[in-house]
Amino acid sequence: MRLWRGIIEEYREFIPLGAGAPTVTLLEGGTPLVPAPALARRLGVRADIRLKLEGANPTGSFKDRGMTAAITKAVMDGARVVICASTGNTSASAAAYAARAGLRCVVVIPDGAIAMGKLAQAIAHGAEVVPISGNFDQALAIVREMADAGIATLVNSVNPWRIEGQKTAAFEIVDQLTSGGHGAPGTERSAGITPDWLAIPVGNAGNITAYWKGFSEYAAAGRIGALPRMAGFEAAGAAPIVLGRPVEHPETIATAIRIGNPASWASARAAADDSGGFIDSVTDEEILDAYRLLAQTEGVFAEPASCACVAGLVKMARDGRLKDGQCAVAVLTGNGLKDPSTAIQQAPRVRGAINADYESVSSEVLTYAGR
Numbered sequence: 001m002r003l004w005r006g007i008i009e010e011y012r013e014f015i016p017l018g019a020g021a022p023t024v025t026l027l028e029g030g031t032p033l034v035p036a037p038a039l040a041r042r043l044g045v046r047a048d049i050r051l052k053l054e055g056a057n058p059t060g061s062f063k064d065r066g067m068t069a070a071i072t073k074a075v076m077d078g079a080r081v082v083i084c085a086s087t088g089n090t091s092a093s094a095a096a097y098a099a100r101a102g103l104r105c106v107v108v109i110p111d112g113a114i115a116m117g118k119l120a121q122a123i124a125h126g127a128e129v130v131p132i133s134g135n136f137d138q139a140l141a142i143v144r145e146m147a148d149a150g151i152a153t154l155v156n157s158v159n160p161w162r163i164e165g166q167k168t169a170a171f172e173i174v175d176q177l178t179s180g181g182h183g184a185p186g187t188e189r190s191a192g193i194t195p196d197w198l199a200i201p202v203g204n205a206g207n208i209t210a211y212w213k214g215f216s217e218y219a220a221a222g223r224i225g226a227l228p229r230m231a232g233f234e235a236a237g238a239a240p241i242v243l244g245r246p247v248e249h250p251e252t253i254a255t256a257i258r259i260g261n262p263a264s265w266a267s268a269r270a271a272a273d274d275s276g277g278f279i280d281s282v283t284d285e286e287i288l289d290a291y292r293l294l295a296q297t298e299g300v301f302a303e304p305a306s307c308a309c310v311a312g313l314v315k316m317a318r319d320g321r322l323k324d325g326q327c328a329v330a331v332l333t334g335n336g337l338k339d340p341s342t343a344i345q346q347a348p349r350v351r352g353a354i355n356a357d358y359e360s361v362s363s364e365v366l367t368y369a370g371r
C-alpha cells in the first residue's frame, strides 16, 4: 500500500514552491470520488455522476488544499501572523494550519453569519476570532488593507498560493477517473479521462478559478486531451456574477457562499466562458432539496453551499444541458457536520423523549417499520 503524502508532495511538479521546501501539511487531498447512481436516476438522465467529497479533507472542506500551500509559503517567507476574512471554512482551515506551523492566526468573520462547526474549529485551534457587524465582502476589504500595510500575511484565495493548492483537486479528478472505477465516463482522448461537466458552487470565486487552472495545466502537460465545461452555481440571493453587478446585501441559507462581490469575479467569468460552460444561480429551496436528496439517497452529508452544485445538476438535467451518456463531477466543498443547525432545522420533526421501557420503544419501531 502506498501512503498519500498530501497535495504538495503528490503534485509537486505542478506547484512551483521549489524542490524540497518543507511543507506544512495535514496530508490533505486524496479525497473520494464517489459514483452517485441514485442521484442520476432521480435526475432522470443516464449520466455518470460523481461526487468529489472535499468534506473528507482534514478540516472538513476543500480549503485545506489551498491552505497547505499558502501556509507553507508564509513560513518560507518568515511570516509570524496570518489573517483572513471568512464565511467560516477558510477560518477553520487557516486556524488549523497556522497552529501546526506555529503561526498566529486572525480570522475576521461576519458576526452571527457563520455555521457553528466552523466557529468551533477556529476557536479550538486557538485563532483570534474577530466578528464584525458587517458581511464577508466588508471583512475581506479590511483584511486586504491590513495585509497591504504589512500587518499580517493574507491567506484568502486572493493569495495565489491558495489557487495553486486548490487546483490539485482537478488533477485528482482526472487521475481518479483515469485509473478506473465504474462505467465509461467522460471523453477519453490521449492519456487521461476528462469529465464532460464540472459542477461547483461559487462564492468568492477562487475555487472555480483554481479548478479551471488545474484542468488547463493538465491539458498543457498532455495529461488530458479535452477540457471539461465549468458549471458554476451561486445562491440566488447572492448571485453577483449571474446578475452582472455586486449585491450589497447578499442573503442565503448557504452562508459559506453569502458573498456579494467576489474577489475572483473576472477569472470565474473567464473559466465559465473559456470552457464553454456557464454560471447560473439556484434558490435556497433548490439548495435544501438537493441537500436532503444527497443525504437521503446517496448517504452523503454535505453542507448547504456544497449542495448548490447538486441543485445545479438537477436544473441542468431538467433543462437538457446534462445529457445521457455524459459524465458530470459535482464538487461537494464542505462536510455537512459543519452546519448542524441547518440539519436539525430541516428535520420534519424532532421527537420528544418517550418512556425508557421495551413496550414504548418497540411500539414506535413497529409503527416506523409499518408492522
Ligand code: F0G
Residues within 6 Å of the ligand: 061, 085, 086, 087, 088, 089, 090, 091, 157, 201, 202, 203, 204, 205, 206, 207, 208, 256, 257, 303, 305, 306, 333, 334
Ligand atoms: N463551498 C464552501 C463550503 C465554501 O466554504 C466556499 C467558500 C465555497 C463553496 C465557495 O468557494 O469562495 O472559492 O468560490 N468559502 C469561503 C470561506 C468564502 O471564507 O470559507 P469560493
